[in-house]
Amino acid sequence: MQRRAQRAEDQRDQRAGRSSRLSRALVGAATVPVLLVAAGCSSDSGSGDDAKRASESAASTSASPSPTVQAAVYETLPEPCAMLAKKTLEDLVPKGTKGKEGSSDDTSTRANCSWDSLDNNGVKGSQFRWLNVALLRFDSDVSRGAGDERAQQYYAKQVADAQAAEGAKNTRTEQLSGTGEEATLIRYDLRKKEGTFRQQTVVTRIENVVITLDYNGAGLAGDKTPDADDLAKAATKAAKEAATALTATKDTADTTDAESPTASASKSASPAKKD
Structure with missing residues (x-):
């Protein structure tokens, strides 16, 4: 239990x-x-x-703020074959004052014109001259930089290329004043089977545009070689004239903008000054 x-x-x-x-x-x-x-x-x-x-x-x-870059001053280029006066062409290329414009995909960005002259003196030989004016304009771009800075880089490259020309002899370089923001004259001789060519290259930068002027001369078939100093003076004069022709396009554009209907309307809408 x-x-x-x-x-x-x-x-x-x-x-x-x-x-x-x-x-x-x-x-x-x-x-x-x-x-x-x-x-x-x-x-x-x-x-x-x-x-x-x-x-x-x-x-x-x-x-x-979004990245910005300074606007380019020049938005177009002048006609290259119309940049030099007839008198200038008669001095530089007396037998070939009609220029030949080079081909370009965009003449507002890249343009050039060339002239050549052959003064045939028969048994005494001939005098040859060749002139070329080339322009390259750079736009401002956020990823690439301001137009004038890009032009400055190209200017330096053009000068260096002229100084390192293949076969060049007696090369001399001079800085020029009174022509754009910066300008350089490069002089040298080139000996060819036809004769000795005196080469003059003037590279000029004006804001976002670079002008490269090439001018050379030679005495052919026994004629005497032209004086290098005379050719240099002629090339420098032509380069300054080309620079003036470029700046004139900006002055024309500024005048057109000032006289545009928008500008006139803005001017008329502004209050009048009181005496």
């Missing part, structure tokens, strides 16, 4: 233990959703911070 009572008590204890463990399990399970909800709230908070930072970054980027 005592043994049955003991077994009955043990069974009650086992059932009580299982009940206690079941209660703890149910309580633990009930806390899981609460933790998941808390974790979800924490994740949403992080996403909100990221979105806020992204928004602030975008606002900062949009508020930053």
